[in-house]
Amino acid sequence: MQLRKAKNSDVQQIRALINEMAARVDEDYKHGHMLPRSLTELYEHIRDYSVVVDDDDNIAGCCALHSCWEGLAELKALAVDDALQGQGWGRKLTDAALSEADELGIDCVFTLTNKHDFFDKLGFKAIEMWKLPQRVWSECTNCPKFMVACDEVAMTFQGKEPKQTYIPAVGVNASPKARAALGLVPGAGMPGAVGPMNPDGFKPPFAPISHNGSGPVGD
Ligand SMILES: CC(C)(COP(=O)(O)OP(=O)(O)OC[C@H]1O[C@@H](n2cnc3c(N)ncnc32)[C@H](O)[C@@H]1OP(=O)(O)O)[C@@H](O)C(=O)NCCC(=O)NCCS
Numbered sequence: 001m002q003l004r005k006a007k008n009s010d011v012q013q014i015r016a017l018i019n020e021m022a023a024r025v026d027e028d029y030k031h032g033h034m035l036p037r038s039l040t041e042l043y044e045h046i047r048d049y050s051v052v053v054d055d056d057d058n059i060a061g062c063c064a065l066h067s068c069w070e071g072l073a074e075l076k077a078l079a080v081d082d083a084l085q086g087q088g089w090g091r092k093l094t095d096a097a098l099s100e101a102d103e104l105g106i107d108c109v110f111t112l113t114n115k116h117d118f119f120d121k122l123g124f125k126a127i128e129m130w131k132l133p134q135r136v137w138s139e140c141t142n143c144p145k146f147m148v149a150c151d152e153v154a155m156t157f158q159g160k161e162p163k164q165t166y167i168p169a170v171g172v173n174a175s176p177k178a179r180a181a182l183g184l185v186p187g188a189g190m191p192g193a194v195g196p197m198n199p200d201g202f203k204p205p206f207a208p209i210s211h212n213g214s215g216p217v218g219d
């Protein structure tokens with residue numbers, strides 16, 4: 001057995017491993033172990049993947065590290081074939097992803113997982129989900145469990161906190177009318193809500209919402 005970076009020709013086997021895990025259900029028939037992945041996604045993101053292969057180069061495990069924002073990467077699609085579980089390959093794949101993040105200069109690695117105890121053993125700590133930038137939620141909205149049966153927690157390696165960055169909701173050259181409509185122009189509709197393009201300081205309306213839902217989080 002050995003661990004190596006994935007190749008384009010591994011895609012079919014990676015897909016089979018992940019999607020077989022994803023199709024599994026708990027007794028309540030709600031929760032698969034992980035999200036299924038399409039061929040398109042795997043071919044496009046194959047450089048994110050590391051794999052464990054047997055002596056015949058068959059895939060027996062995989063894990064992806066996806067750079068998704070400033071100083072932030074997601075560890076995802078971690079799977080080890082049933083026959084090899086409990087032999088340390090899950091840990092090796094995770095460690096490889098963490099080393100890669102380090103090489104990329106990425107400080108904060110997070111995962112969204114229902115395997116809290118496993119990641120806890122590997123040095124990950126649960127953090128409140130709202131601390132992750134909204135940019136990372138695009139995958140959640142594709143998940144069949146989104147808002148109805150989500151059983152995942154957000155965890156980061158060593159409990160690191162993602163940098164809070166605000167995404168401008170409108171381009172620098174947007175018309176004054178568009179900026180006003182978004183409350184990014186002082187005095188135009190939303191008192192105090194001036195945008196990130198405004199040099200006077202700002203709290204954009206799309207900043208992370210505090211966990212009690214009371215509004216944008218302070219610095
Ligand atoms: C979770 C998974 C990747 C673990 O892989 P693995 O190769 O069995 O893990 P390892 O052998 O490297 O285990 C590392 C440590 O975690 C522990 N561990 C493994 N699975 C665990 C689990 N589900 N819960 C708690 N601890 C677990 C091991 O006992 C080991 O502890 P130790 O170092 O004290 O002996 C594997 O069970 C799997 O593929 N599950 C299905 C897919 C899945 O759920 N992926 C995660 C999606 S978020």
